[in-house]
Amino acid sequence: MKALVLAGGTGSRLRPFTHTGAKQLLPLANRPVVHYALQAIADAGIEEVGMVVGAHGDAIRHAVGDGSAFGLRIAYLRQPEPRGLAHAVLIARDFLKDDDFLLYLGDNYLEDGVRAFVRRAAADGDAARLLVTPVPDPTAFGVAEVGGDGLVRRLEEKPERPRSDLALVGVYAFTPAVHEAVRAIGPSGRGELEITHAVQWMIDRGLAVRAETTTRPWRDTGSVDDLLEANRHVLDRTQGQVDGKVDPHSVLVGRVRIAEGAVVTGSRIVGPVVVGAGAVISNSSVGPYTAIAEDCRIEDSAIEFSVLLRGASVEGAPRIERSLIGREAVVAAAPRPPQAHRLVIGDHSKVQLTS
Template sequence: MKALVLAGGTGSRLRPFTHTRAKQLLPIANQPVVHYALRAIADAGIVDVGVVVGGHADDIRRAVGDGSAFGLRVTYLHQPEPLGLAHAVLIARDFLQDDDFLLYLGDNYLEGGVTEFVRRSRAGRDAARLLLTAVPDPTAFGVAEVDGDGLVRRLEEKPEQPRSDLAMIGVYAFTPAVHEAVRAIAPSGRGELELTHAVQWLIDRGLGVRAETTTMPWRDTGSVDDLLEANRHVLDRLEGRVDGKVDAHSVLVGRVSIAEGAVVKGSRIVGPAVIGPGAVISNSSVGPYTAIGEDCRIEDSAISFSVLLRGARVEGAPCIEQSLIGREAVVAAAPRPPQAHRLVLGDHSKVQLTS
């Protein structure tokens, strides 16, 4: 079995961050989202992985390399335009050949991995197997209608009146039968080849499509809120470790990970929290569920439940919460109002001063 990881797309819900980087490279606990997918694939015993890339291909290549850091062999597949998930399968045909494969959306976080899902997919001979989870608002997802035997009877993409609350979470297993399906379907109204249409094509022709449900934490990290929530889930499993420097005037509470090269001075850090290499925290308070990236600077500030990307600076900010702060961004206190007023007034002018 091979794997296909989708790391293209525009990430419109995460703009402006995705103007300058791939959404799959935004960090969860200081690690790119796509790294979690690759580790899950490796843990499941898959070695050959195709990574579909788009406009940020060079960034993805730098972050993933040849895959050897994960125990994988990575082949890059270029998708010139984001024309749908089924289109990604279509352009990967030469790489996939006639092997079964796992399809994994590279901006998804799934706690617990896919090892058992892959094992059952290998043991069965269904044309496709989908991983589903119950969601409060199915209208925002692809939704599956499943019978009592676990067979999928119908799929709908973001239905106005969902037939179930079971959403597809971006993990699929396919046999080579899907290749005929992606060639047979037509673009949807938004001009994309929809994977839901390809799977429905298999169902309509009597080919078995089976569903599994999971209750493990899952997030499509396509929005800031979901990214912060995924960060919370990962930090909940963090083990405290101090490899950097913490001075005698600082206090660490709970599980705090401080990377080598990081410096904490006169500050209080409450875990779970992770501080990246080269970061400097001084005279500040860092609250729980915060991930501070490489080379960040936090001074005279308080921050919690947030993610800071590489090189971000926060100075004189009394309270920052639930924030995502980009690379090299600067947050600073506004200048104080002037203590005196300088006026140049014409004849017959009238000025009222508030202080």
Template sequence: MKALILAGGTGSRLRPFTFTSAKQLLPIANKPVLFYGLEAIAAAGITETAIVVGRHGTEIREAVGDGARFGLRVTYLQQDSPLGLAHAVLLAREFLAEDDFLLYLGDNYLQEGLTGFVRRAETDRSAARLLLTPVPDPTAFGVAELDEHGDVLRLEEKPDRPRSDLALIGVYAFGPQIHPAVRAISPSGRGELEITDAVQWLIDQGQRVAAETTERPWRDTGSVDDLLEVNRQVLDGMTGLVEGKVDPHSTLVGRVRVAEGAVVRGSRLVGPVVIGAGTVVSNSSIGPYTAIAEDCRIEDSAIAHSVLLRGAQVEGASRIESSLIGRGAAVSPAPRLPGAHRLVIGDHSRVQLTS
């Protein structure tokens, strides 16, 4: 089995961060979210992987390289416009050949990994296998209706009246039967070739489409709130380790990771917290559930439930919570403005003002 990872989306819900960086490279506990997917694919025994990239393709190529660090052999495929998941399968036709493959969205985080799903797909010879999860609002997702055997009867994309609460979460396994399906469908109303339409085509042609359901934590880190929630989940499983310098005037509580080259002075860190290499934290309170990347400067501030990207600087912030602060961004106190008076005074009035 091969893997096809989609990392070419525009990331509109994460602007302005995605104007300058790929959303798949935004960090979760100081590691790009894409790397969690690559590690899960390698752990499932897949080695041949293609990554579909868009306008941030150069940055993704530089971060991932040839894939050897993950135990993978990575091929890159350029998708100039986000024309849909099924279009990415068309684009990857030569790479995929007649092999079975895993289709995976590169901004996904799936806590349980992919090994079980891949093993079941390899032994079950259906035309496709979908991973589903129950969600409170199915109207925001592709939704699957299953028969009494657990196979897929029907798929709908963001339906007004969902037939179930089982949402597609961006993990699919396909056999070569998908190739005629993606060639047979037409663009949807939003101008994309929808993978849900291709899978429905398979069903309409009498092909079996299997499904399995998970209730383990899953997020598509496509918004700030989702990214912060995944950061919380990952930090919850972290162990503490101090490799950097922590002075005797500092206090570390719970699971705290301080990378080699980081410095903590006169501060209180309440885990789970991770501090990246080259970062300096002075006279501050950090945590819980906070990830501070490399080469940041934090001084006289309190930060909790937040993610700071490389090179961010925060000074004199009394309290920052549930925040995402970008690369090289600077947060500091506003200058104190002179006091002002607003007056509505009737005729012949007398008013005395203090300075």
């Protein structure tokens, strides 16, 4: 079995970050989201991976390389513009050949990986296998209607009246039968070739499409809130380790990982927290579920449940939480209002001063 990882797309819900970088490279615990996908694929025993990339393909190549760091062999496949998941399968035809394959959205985080899913897909021999999970609001997802035998009866994309609460997670296992399906369908109302339409085409022609339900933590990291929640899940599984410098006036509580080259002075850090190499934290309070990337600077501030990208700086901030702060961004205290006002007022004027 091969794998096809989708790492293109515009990431509109994560703008402005995706104007300058790929959403798959945003970090969870200081590691790009797509790294977790690739590690899960390698852990499942798959060795050959095609990565579909778009406008930020060079950045993804730089962050991932040839795949050897994961025990993988990666081929990069260019998608000139994001035209849907089924279109990605279409352009990957030469790479996939007639092999079964795993389709994995590169901005997804699955806490338990896909090892068992891949094993069952290979053993069952169904034309397709979909990973689904119950969600409170199915209208925001592709939704599967599943029969008592586990076979999918119908798929709907963001339905107004969902037939079930089972959302498509973004992990699929396919046999070569899907190639005829992606060639047969036309663009949706939004101008894309939808994988849900291709799978429905297979169902309508009597091919077996099976759903596998998971209730383990899963996040589509396509929004800031989901990215922060996925970061929390990863940090919950992170062990503490101090390789950087922490002065005697600082306090570390719980699982705190401080990389070599980071410096902490006069501060209190309550884990789980990770601090990247070259970061400097001084006279500050860092609360749980915070990931501070390389070369960040936090001074005279309080921050928690947040993600800081490489080179970000926070100075004089009384309290920051549930925030995503971009590369080389600067957050600083606003100037204090003046203690006195100097006025030059013309005749018949009226001026009101704030206290």
